[in-house]
Amino acid sequence: MIEKDAPEVTAAPEDIRYMKEAIRQAKKAAALGDVPIGCVIVYQGKIIGRGYNRRMADKTVLAHAEIIAIRKACRKMGDWRLEDCTMYVTLEPCPMCAGAIVQARIPNVVIGCMNPKAGCAGSVLDMLHEEGFNHQVETKINVCREECSGMLSQFFKDLRKKRLAEKEQAKQQTAEENSVEKTSSFTKGEKVKAQP
Structure with a gap:
């Protein structure tokens, strides 16, 4: 399991840039009264999918930031496989989103802050690194952690x-x-x- 209180990492400039875009997406969720979680998916240096939490706005449990971004990225790529992409998400994915990440074959996920109540990249479960699955994901955690966790704390x-x-x-x-x-x-x- 991943240490929940691990320090913020020194991230590559591109990781910070894309995480900042995920944070901008999360702020859109907060403006709607939804939990501020944002996500972007990057392919060859370009954002091909953006999403933010819309559960309250859309009245569906399926409207998570990651699911929305995956749908948009798949549409843009013309394929359900996102094998050469990187996902940036402000909060550690839940079981549903972790499953979608594995199914979409996303190889890299960069996480803003960990989710000790429902996270599936090592906090509660470790679905992204499960050796029994046909796909495992490389993860970087705590990129822009203070900003991501601060936004969630303020919202709640x-x-x-x-x-x-x-x-x-x-x-x-x-x-x-x-x-x-x-x-x-x-x-x-x-x-x-x-x-x-």
Whole structure:
């Protein structure tokens, strides 16, 4: 298993450049209210597939950044095999995405930060390096880690704050509705007593 708190690596300039594009994609997800995960796929120095998490926007569990980028790259290449490509993704792939990476025969994956709850490049499972599969993937981890993990941390901090505010607002609204009902009942009772 991969050490989850491994330090940020000194990455090649092209790895940083493409990871920064994956980060730009992730910010699009955040703008939609989705978990900020972004992905790009590169072939011969050109981006052939981009994707960002759209689960909430598209209302489907299949709308992960990696899956979207793989679809676009396959369309661009005219093949389901992406054998000479490199994927850059801001968060360690989940089981579904790791499976798609193996199936697409992507040889290299560069990961921004690890995912200790669902990662399948060594954190929870190690699907990308599984010797029993017919394809294994070379990985580089923690490229632009601080920026990738910071973006996720901020998103979830803001989400918790928003949910807490919504909960407080719902509580206040319920209290106000209960207060109106009590006042309304009391007023009706007074009117009944006032009649001769």
